[in-house]
Amino acid sequence: MAYRSILAPELFQDQTIIVTGGGSGIGRCCAHELAxxxxxxxxxxxxxxxxxATVAEIREDGGNADFEAFDIRQEEDVAAAIERIxxxxGRIHGLVNNAGGQYPTPLEAISKKGWEAVVASNLTGGFLVARECFKQIMQAQGGAIVNIIADMWNxxxxMxxxxxxxxxxxxxxxTAATEWASAGVRVNAVAPGYIASSGMDHYDPDFARKVIPKxxxxxxxxxxxxxxxxxxxxxxLLSEGAAFVTGSCIKVDGGSSLGIKAFELEAHDRAPRYEGFHRARRPKALDVDR
Structure with a gap:
């Protein structure tokens, strides 16, 4: 089997694209599709x-991939890794800023250390990688950046x-879309909602069992x-088809961000579904019938 992308074959032929957090979850899937x-x-x-393991999968499927192991929260390590790439x-055409992580807990229970760790993973690290890509190569040669955020509206x-x-x-x-446009760099975001990703298996088992199936x-x-x-x-968003799109955010959430309160949602099974990833791994917390 091969990845069943809806996009044109060879769309990114000979381009170099970085995917942070590419060893699992959405990042792993995106790396496979890009390859x-x-x-x-x-x-x-x-x-x-x-x-x-992910690089081996991609190569087994006939794609081209390498990896760099480093912590996006460490400024010097980020700069050195981008320099090596x-x-x-010779060039970085695109960056998918996907790495991140969090743990469920109410605000009053979050320590300063915990707060700073999550902010470093989901904000500071992404900024550092994007900044280095821009300074080291994209400022001179252009490029596209996609930052992965979340359904955090309202x-x-x-969390x-x-x-x-x-x-x-x-x-x-x-801000980056505005400041970096003159260099030919586009910067956009994608906000996933509740996605059946292997990342869900990192949550506390009790939380996963009680909350995720709902x-x-x-x-x-x-x-x-x-x-x-x-x-x-x-x-x-990385493709030339989005050449006039920058500073935008695409919500991929099935409408969960609409914040519907007065309208009761009707249970149904008529939603279309796209399952293009031939190596998708279903979270253990969802080992029930759909």
């Missing part, structure tokens, strides 16, 4: 083992640290999203 469309993908993360590839109760960081990343996206009923589409449905939006 299937001809890109040479460089995935990044902190754990080399996960990155090696530029030296090896607040993010239970306030992540909501604040993601909101900051959206504002960073808009999420499909919180959106008008009455289901959870697929990783491929997020990846297709990311890939389009």
């Amino acid at each position: 299937s469309l001809g890109a040479h993908v460089v995935i990044t993360g902190r754990k080399a083992e996960k990155l090696e 530029v030296a090896a590839r 607040g993010m109760p239970g 306030g640290h992540s909501g604040a960081a993601r909101a900051g990343m959206l504002n960073f996206t808009e 999420l499909s009923r919180l959106a008008p589409m009455q289901r959870m999203g697929e990783e491929a449905e997020v990846s297709s939006a990311i890939c389009w």
Whole structure:
């Protein structure tokens, strides 16, 4: 089997695209799709083992990929990694700022250390990677950046640290789109809603068992999203078809961000679904019938 992308074959032929957090979840899916469309993908993360496994998958499928293991929160490590990628590839055409993470807890229980760790992962790290890509190569040769945020509209109760960081990343996206446009750099964002991703398996088992199976009923589409449905939006924003799109955010959330309160959502099973990722892994918390 191969990735069933809706986009044109060879769309990113011979382009170099970085995907942070590319060893699992949405990042892994996006790396596969980009490689299937001809890109040479460089995935990044902190754990080399996960990155090696994803690179092996991509190569087995006939794609081109490498990895760089580093912590996006460490400024010097980020600068050095981008320098190595530029030296090896000559250019960086695109960046998918996907790496991040959070844990569920109420605001009053979040320590300063916990707050700063989540903000560093979901905001500061993304800024550092984007800044280095811009300074080291994109300022001279242009490029496209897509920042992955979240459904944090109307607040993010239970994950306030992540909501604040993601909101900051959206504002960073808009600011960078303005400041970097004269260099031929486009900067956009994608905000996934509740996505059936392997990242859900990192949550506390009790939380995952009680909360995650209920999420499909919180959106008008009455289901959870697929990783491929997020990846297709990311890939389009990176493509020449989105050449006049910058400073924008695409919500891939089945309508969950609409904040519907007075209208009771009707249960149904009529929502269309796109399952293009041939190596998708369903979260253990969703090992129930759809």
